Amino acid sequence: MVDSVTIAWSGGEVSGRLTGDGPNGILLAHGAGVDQDHSFIVLLRDALAGDGHTVMTFNYPYTERGSRSPDRVEKLIECHRGAAEFLRPQVETLFLAGRSMGGRIATLLVAEGDQAAGVVLYAYPLHPAGKPEKLRIDHLPNVTVPLLFFLGTKDALSRRELFDEHIGPLPNAEVDVLDGAGHSPKGGGWTYESTVERLVDGTSAWIARISSGSSNLQKP
Numbered sequence: 001m002v003d004s005v006t007i008a009w010s011g012g013e014v015s016g017r018l019t020g021d022g023p024n025g026i027l028l029a030h031g032a033g034v035d036q037d038h039s040f041i042v043l044l045r046d047a048l049a050g051d052g053h054t055v056m057t058f059n060y061p062y063t064e065r066g067s068r069s070p071d072r073v074e075k076l077i078e079c080h081r082g083a084a085e086f087l088r089p090q091v092e093t094l095f096l097a098g099r100s101m102g103g104r105i106a107t108l109l110v111a112e113g114d115q116a117a118g119v120v121l122y123a124y125p126l127h128p129a130g131k132p133e134k135l136r137i138d139h140l141p142n143v144t145v146p147l148l149f150f151l152g153t154k155d156a157l158s159r160r161e162l163f164d165e166h167i168g169p170l171p172n173a174e175v176d177v178l179d180g181a182g183h184s185p186k187g188g189g190w191t192y193e194s195t196v197e198r199l200v201d202g203t204s205a206w207i208a209r210i211s212s213g214s215s216n217l218q219k220p
Contacts (some may be wrong), residue, residue, distance in 0.1 A: 002046075007058055009045050009082025011075060016058040018082060020049030024207055025091030027084055027122075028057045031073035031104025032070050038186050040192050041094040041099065044122075047200045053207070054091050058083040076105045095207060098185065100125050100157070104136060110186045111142040116147040120203050123183050124157040126167070138167050148206045150199055152181030155186055158199060176202045 017036055024049055029043050032114035042069040049055045060079050062071045070076065080102075088094045096106035097120035106119050127134050147170065151163055167173060176197060180188035185195040 005056070005086070007083050007086045008092075009079045010041060011061065011078060014064045014079060014083075014125045015173065016056050016086070017045065018054070018056045018087075019045065020052075020054040021085070022049075022052045022054050022212065023092040024052075024117075025056070025087050025094045025107075026097050026203075026207075027094065028055055028075045029080060029096075029098035029106060030057065030060070030063070031098075031100035031102055033068065035059050035115070040196075042091050043192055043196050044099075044199060047196050048203065051200050051204045053204070054087075054098075055075070056083065056087045069174065070101065073105070073108065075138040076101075076111070077108055080105050080109050084109065084114060084116070085132045087113075095120060097122065097203070099123060099185075102139045103196065107143050108139055108148070110145055116132065116145055118207070121147065121149045122199060123152060123155060123185075124149055124158060124167075125183075126163055129156050129183075129197075134164055135166060139219060140167075144172060146210050149173060149175045150178060150202065151175055152178045152183065152211050154180060164187075174206060 002017050005016040005018050007014050028045055030036050036059050041057060043113035044058050045055050050197055060076055094116050094118045095118050098106045099122045103124050110119055181190050182188050184188045186192050
């Protein structure tokens with residue numbers, strides 16, 4: 001069962017979808033080009049819930065109003081904070097997760113001091129497409145909680161050599177490499193279904209390790 005919820009944040013309200021029943025909560029944020037009801041986000045949400053987690057998605061303000069142009073970063077962070085505050089008291093442990101831009105905003109939120117047990121990054125946008133010099137890494141040293149990156153070897157927004165240089169050495173990062181995958185969750189031999197299966201298996205195993213106090217860092 002999926003419950004529709006209303007999430008208050010400092011700038012107003014956005015809608016959310018809450019499902020699952022487990023002690024570990026996952027706040028799943030969508031990427032820049034879609035909203036929380038995109039078929040891939042729904043598939044991932046439901047699969048994570050089916051694996052024993054309480055999962056909530058939400059819209060950022062721009063997608064709530066039907067726009068495709070993301071709000072300024074500060075506004076995205078504030079909305080994300082409101083969603084985290086909504087879910088946090090309903091679960092024993094809160095993990096943040098996000099697809100592309102949503103994952104980046106989650107790391108910015110934690111870098112500002114918001115509490116989470118860890119952050120899962122599905123296709124972290126290390127840099128804009130075609131602009132590898134504009135790295136989105138300055139805040140990452142301020143993120144001290146465990147990080148799990150799912151990296152496609154053909155991701156045009158995360159060139160492998162730059163990822164290895166700037167993300168690989170982070171002491172709190174684990175990396176799950178998807179061979180042949182690009183930034184999209186399908187292509188390169190991957191489908192929505194096979195990508196979701198890999199992401200859910202890896203996420204659940206990582207959360208179990210974090211929750212038990214153990215870790216198994218894997219550098220790409």
